[in-house]
Every structure is written in structure tokens, then in C-alpha cells.
Amino acid sequence: MAQKNAQLYRMVTPEHTCPWGLKALDLLKRKGYAVEDHKLTSREQTDAFKASHDVATTPQTFINGERIGGYDDLEAFFGKAPKDENATTYTPVIALFAMALLMALATSWAAFGNLVTLEAAEWFVAFSMALLALQKLRDVDGFATMFLNYDVLAQRWVPYGKIYPFAEGLAGVLMISGALMWLSIPVALFIGTIGAISVFKAVYIEKRELKCACVGGDSNVPLGFVSLTENLMMVAMALWMLFKPMGWGL
Template sequence: MTATATIDGPDAARAKSQAGEKSASLYRMAMPGHLCPFGLKSKSMLERRGYRVDDNLLTTRDEVDAFKTAHGVETTPITFIGGQQIGGYTELKKHFGYRVLGKDEKTYTPVIAIFGSTALMSLAIALNVHGGFSIQHFLMWFFATSMVALAIQKLQDVEGFVNGFLGYDLLARRYVPYGYAYPYLELYAGVGMIALIGRVSPLVWLVAPVGIFIGTIGAISVIKAVYIEKRDLKCACVGGGSNVPLGAISLSENLIMAGMGLWMLGLWFAA
């Protein structure tokens, strides 16, 4: 049930939420110029959990301000369940037992999303281009596409990336412009490796040394910062705004870049 809200006081709002065993009262902003996404997400969550939602829309700024004043809150939406004021969308998630990450809490979710996507993409490419699955072709496509995907993440906010990168990269600390060049070098190496997969070409000498260089410097920097100095840092590998912890993921990224370069040079010499 959706209706334009009357500004109920706290007691009235609690009473409405007690109307049934699985009922909830939701107050959310739905003004002509702004439909609150957290209100819609709260409504969807409640309905998925089997609640009948008394959906109260706050359609003007005056209604929003009056509701905040009446209930002593600073934001909307606000949900009431069983006569209890639950709070906003984050509080509602906690109420239902969903994990809510703190602002500075570290997570591997971004890298899982990237590597999971590039793994599926690499499998599809290997099957299409090479006519069947081989672990060598899959790994080469996976490593090269992952380098490109990680470079894209950095290039979205180069300044933010550099701010994090300067926290641990040994070469960037001595020569700051290297930090700005790094995402472009990673992109160059990744795209070059994609172009050379399955080929033995002298162009490998324009690509492989770049991957070996930036990968080796990066790996040494991570080992020093994390495993020798024991520093707790955020990894800039997926961009400056991420909360991915610096450690095994970043070390793997750098070792993969260096390893891909060495692998390609090895194929050149073997030919």
C-alpha cells in the first residue's frame, strides 16, 4: 500500500507498524525531482522478507523536514517494524542479519568481481579462438585481460590511484611521475600481450620488458611494505577509492605481469 504520507508522530508510526504480524511502516522521500533509491531498496527488502508494507511517501521538502523533526532523525527512509523504529536502509539490513561493511573496513569484493569476470571472459575467448580448452591459452588470456581490467580501474581516478600507490611503491616514492605513468604502462603491457597471444613476433620485445619491469618493481615494493615492514595498507590495484588490503592480491598482480613478460620472452627464444 502506497500513499502520500501524513506526518505521523513516533507513537502513531509505531502503532501502524503493529497492525499485523508481518507488517512494516516505511517513510521515504518521493519528490518530483528526487526518488530516494534507499527507500525503494528498503521497500523491496521488506517485501522479499514477506512484510506487508505501509508505504508512506514524503513528496515535498516541507514534509521531509517535518518528518525528520517529528521523529528526531537526520535522514530518510525510516522503517518501523512491530512498533520499533528500525532506522534507515543500513539499519534495516543489519536488522535482517545482512553484513554491512564499515566505511574503512577492507574487502576483497572488487578484485573477486574483476578476476571472476576476466576468468569467464578468458574461457570464452580461449574456446572461441583456439577451438577448445587448454590451460596455457586460458591462463595467458586471463592474465592479459586482468591486467587491462585493473588498468581501467586505475585510470578512472589516476590522482586517487597515485595517492595510494605512493604509500608503498619504491620507485614512485623516488620519482612521482612514475606513479602517474603506471596505469598507462599496465594498460600498454596488457593490450600488447593480448595482441601477441598465439604469435611469435619480434614485437614481443616492445611489450614483455614493460611487464617485467613494472611487475618486478611492484612485487618488491609489496614484499617490503607488507611482509618485511608489516604495514597495514590499502591496495591501489583496483583504484584509489577501494578498500582492498595490500598483500597477496597486489603481489599476485605484479608477479603475473612479470611472469607474463618472461613467459612471452621464453616462447620467443624457444621458437
């Protein structure tokens, strides 16, 4: 079998190593190419290369004398469809709930030496609330703006959109600790009920197609089942904590 060869030109200076260049080098090697790795070691050298090949960016890959292009072009050359930045995806939500579940199981094992416990289920919901709040807190203003598209309370009192992430985080952390249930239960019950009503109204009654603010204002998660589940989980957790023995805590 003939050796497959490629030439890669990427920026590597004392101040900056181009990450896309490293990714292109790794991809070519994984595809079985022997790579002539040409490092552009200064801004002047990089600018001269771009001018001589009439390209706007580096890295640039050449295979069999033909310019393939940058990293995205290289992925396309190997058959990978280009990523649609605006495409809807459930990946952030799946990752978040999976991590919350693993954290709950790990905590249950550390506390009781058993993975499957009632406390693990409680911790799963509480960890999920805290992690969802963290996603919103990355950009409170962005979340609040997206939240205004469908939340019935935020549409009537705009500051509620910025209060919501803090309230959700507070309720989640208190439920993890088992402390101050007299505070966490009504908070979770209130925001969960308003949220469930808002999502149900927007999606299932008005039939609107919106993005969910549940994992932050920059998400492409569609509003619907996921956000409704988030809110119903909070309501269910609050009711469970309220009615189980010694539910109000200290």
C-alpha cells in the same frame, strides 16, 4: 500466523526516487511484511515529515508503532551486522580475477571452440592486467598517492606513480592483441619487477601493514600476496612472451 505489518515513509518526487526507500520496501516484503507505503511526494512534505518525527533522513520504517529508522537500521533490526567501510576485503580482487578468467575462457571458446587452451592462460593474465589498470585509472591521483607508500621507484621519482596505470594498461592491451611485443614485454617486465621488489620489501622485510593500490586508491585490500601476485604475473607473462617461439611479435 498473524500478519506482520510495517509502515514505510520514503521520498518519491517527480525529480527523485530515493534508492534507499526502494531497498527498504524490498527488504520488508522479502521478510514477509505487509507494507503501508507512504510516499513523500515533495521536498516540503519530506521536510515536514522529518521535522515532525525529529529525524534527519528518509526513508523511515515503523513496525508495531515503533520507529526502526533508516535502511541501515532496518538491516540491523533483521540481524545483519552493520557494514564497516574501513574493513579490509578481497572482494574487489576476487571479482576482477574471476571476470578476467571468464573473459579469457570465452575468448578461447570463440577463437578455438575450446575452453582450455594455452592462449586462454595468456589472455587471463593480459585481461587481468587491463582490468587492474582500469581500476587504477578511475582515480590516477588517488592511486599514485597510495602507491607512494611502498613503491621504491615512485618514492624516488614521484611521476612514476601516475605513469604506472597507463603502462600496465598498455602492456595488457598489447598482450591481448599479440601486437608490438617488442614494447609490451619490456614494459611489463620493468613495472612487474619493480612492483614485486617493492611489495616484498614493504611487507615481508619491513613488516609494514599497508593497503594495496592494486585495485585503485580507494580500496581496502591489504598489501601483500595479491599485489605480489599481480606483479609476478606480469613478470611471468613477459618472460613467457619473450622466450616462446616468435615471442617478440611484429
